[in-house]
Amino acid sequence: MDQMLIEIAFKGNRKDFFLWDQDEPPPVKAAVIVDADRGEDLGFVHACGELADKRNAGTPHGYGVAGAQKKARRLATADDVRRAEELRPEDELTRRRAMERVKANDLVMKLTDAEWQWDRKKLTLYFTAERRVDFRTLVRELASMFRTRIELKQIGVRDEAKRLDGIGRCGRQYCSASWLPELRPVNLGVAKDQRLSLNPSQISGACGRLMCCLRYEHEFYVHSRKRFPKEGRLVHTSRGEEKLIANDIFRERVTLRGADGELRTITLAELREEANAAGAPLPVPSVAAFTPAAIIDDDVVSDDAAIEDTGEELDGPTGVEADDAESAASEGAAEAASGERKAHRRRGRRGGRRNRSGHRGGGDTESKPDGSSGNA
Numbered sequence: 449m450d451q452m453l454i455e456i457a458f459k460g461n462r463k464d465f466f467l468w469d470q471d472e473p474p475p476v477k478a479a480v481i482v483d484a485d486r487g488e489d490l491g492f493v494h495a496c497g498e499l500a501d502k503r504n505a506g507t508p509h510g511y512g513v514a515g516a517q518k519k520a521r522r523l524a525t526a527d528d529v530r531r532a533e534e535l536r537p538e539d540e541l542t543r544r545r546a547m548e549r550v551k552a553n554d555l556v557m558k559l560t561d562a563e564w565q566w567d568r569k570k571l572t573l574y575f576t577a578e579r580r581v582d583f584r585t586l587v588r589e590l591a592s593m594f595r596t597r598i599e600l601k602q603i604g605v606r607d608e609a610k611r612l613d614g615i616g617r618c619g620r621q622y623c624s625a626s627w628l629p630e631l632r633p634v635n636l637g638v639a640k641d642q643r644l645s646l647n648p649s650q651i652s653g654a655c656g657r658l659m660c661c662l663r664y665e666h667e668f669y670v671h672s673r674k675r676f677p678k679e680g681r682l683v684h685t686s687r688g689e690e691k692l693i694a695n696d697i698f699r700e701r702v703t704l705r706g707a708d709g710e711l712r713t714i715t716l717a718e719l720r721e722e723a724n725a726a727g728a729p730l731p732v733p734s735v736a737a738f739t740p741a742a743i744i745d746d747d748v749v750s751d752d753a754a755i756e757d758t759g760e761e762l763d764g765p766t767g768v769e770a771d772d773a774e775s776a777a778s779e780g781a782a783e784a785a786s787g788e789r790k791a792h793r794r795r796g797r798r799g800g801r802r803n804r805s806g807h808r809g810g811g812d813t814e815s816k817p818d819g820s821s822g823n824a
Contacts, residue, residue: 453500454520456482456491459536459563460574460611461625463494465504465516473497479524479532486597487569490524490532508630528566535564542594546573549589557581560608570597576608606631609655616653623660634658638666641673672697674733676716684728685719 452468466482473496474480481488495503504510511517524532543562550557557577564571571594575581583600590598603611610624610631624631639651639662653659676695677683683692683704690704693711700716714722723730 452496453504453516454480454496455494455500455503456480456520457494458489458491459539460561461613462611463507463509464491464518465500465509465511466518466520467516468496468520474520474523479529480520481522481524481528481566482520483518484565484567485570485599487565487567488521490528490566532566535566535568539563542571543573545593546590549586549593553583553586553589555581555583555586557583560603561611568596570599572599572601574601574603574608574611576605577602605655606657606660609653614654616659618661622654628660631660632663634660634662638662641666642669669697676702677719677730683719683723683730684726685722686725 452473453465454468454474455463455465457463464482468474474493476493476496478493479490480493481490483489504516505512539562542564543559546562547559550559556579557575559573559575561574562571563574571590573590587598587600606624609622613625614622616622620626634657636646636658639646639658642662642665644651644662648658651658651662673695676697677692679692679695681692682689684690685704687706690706692702693705694703696702696713701713702716702719703711703713704719705711720730
C-alpha cells in the first residue's frame with residue numbers, strides 16, 4: 449500500500465508534512481494524531497494528495513525530494529480533540545508563569561507564546577530577543593516547574609505577528625498569518641520607488657517593521673518606470689527644450705515645464721513623437737513583458753533587522769538538541785558578553801564597519817523534567 453503525503457496545521461500557523469498509510473485519505477480540516485518529539489501531537493489536515501505533494505515541493509517548510517519521515521497515526525477521537533482544546537487556555541497561563549521566571553533572572557527576552565504538545569511531554573516557548581541569551585538557569589527552573597521537556601525557540605518580530613495573528617490597518621487578517629508564502633525583507637527603497645510617505649508610522653505594520661504588502665506591487669512600479677524618461681531630465685520637443693517634471697505611470701502621461709515656466713501634460717506616446725520630430729528621439733528601454741510572480745499559499749520564518757531593513761534574515765531555530773544545550777548556551781553567553789563591550793555599528797564621515805554587535809541568531813535548547821541537560 450502506497451503512503452500518502454498529508455500536510456498538518458498546528459497552533460500559530462505552524463505546518464508540517466506527514467505520511468498517511470491508510471486506504472482512505474483523511475478529510476480536510478479533520479483532526480489527526482501525528483508523531484511528535486518523543487510523543488504524539490494533534491493537528492488538523494490542511495492538504496493531502498496531489499495538493500500536499502505540490503506544496504511539499506514549493507513551500508519553505510516542505511521536505512522536497514527528501515520526503516517526509518514522520519507519520520500520521522490515526523484520526524483523532526472526540527476525546528482527543530477535547531483534550532487538545534483544554535490545553536489551549538493553559539498556554540497563556542504557562543507563558544505568564546514562565547515570564548515571571550524570566551524577570552526573576554533579569555533576562556532581556558520577551559516570551560511571546562507557549563505551546564503544549566498534545567501528550568504534555570513537551571512545552572515549547574517562543575521568544576524574541578535582540579541578542580543571544582544565556583538561559584541555562586531558566587531552562588532548569590522551567591523544567592522543574594512544569595515537570596516536562598522544555599524547548600526555547602527564538603523568533604523574529606515578523607514571526608511573532610504571524611504566530612499571534614490579528615487584523616491589519618486594512619481591516620483584514622495579517623497576510624503573514626493567512627496566505628503570504630514567505631516573509632521577505634522590506635526596505636525603504638521599496639517605499640521610495642512607489643513614491644510613498646517615508647514616515648515609519650504610516651508604512652509600518654503591527655510588528656513594527658515595514659509592511660509586507662509594500663512588496664506586492666513593487667515589481668510593477670520598477671518595470672513601468674523604465675518606460676519613462678527620468679524625472680528632471682531635459683527633453684527636446686516641438687516647443688523646444690523642456691524639463692520633465694513628473695511621470696504618471698497609470699495614465700501613461702508626463703508633465704513638462706518649458707523655458708517660460710509653462711506646464712503642460714501630454715501622453716508618453718505624444719512625447720516620443722515630438723522628440724522624434726525634433727531630432728532627439730528618446731531611448732526605448734528593452735524591458736521584458738511584466739509577469740507577476742506566482743504565489744504559493746504558505747509561510748516561512750524570517751525577520752528583518754530594523755525599519756531601514758538591512759536584508760539580513762534570521763536563520764530561524766537551529767534545533768540544538770538537549771545534549772548540546774550547555775555548550776550552546778555557553779556560546780550564547782560568551783557572545784552576548786563580548787557584544788556588550790562593543791559599540792554599535794557607526795556610519796559617519798569615516799565610514800567603515802566598526803565593532804558590529806548584537807548577535808541575532810537564535811537557538812533552541814531542551815531540558816529533561818529533572819532540569820538536567822542530557823538526552824532523556
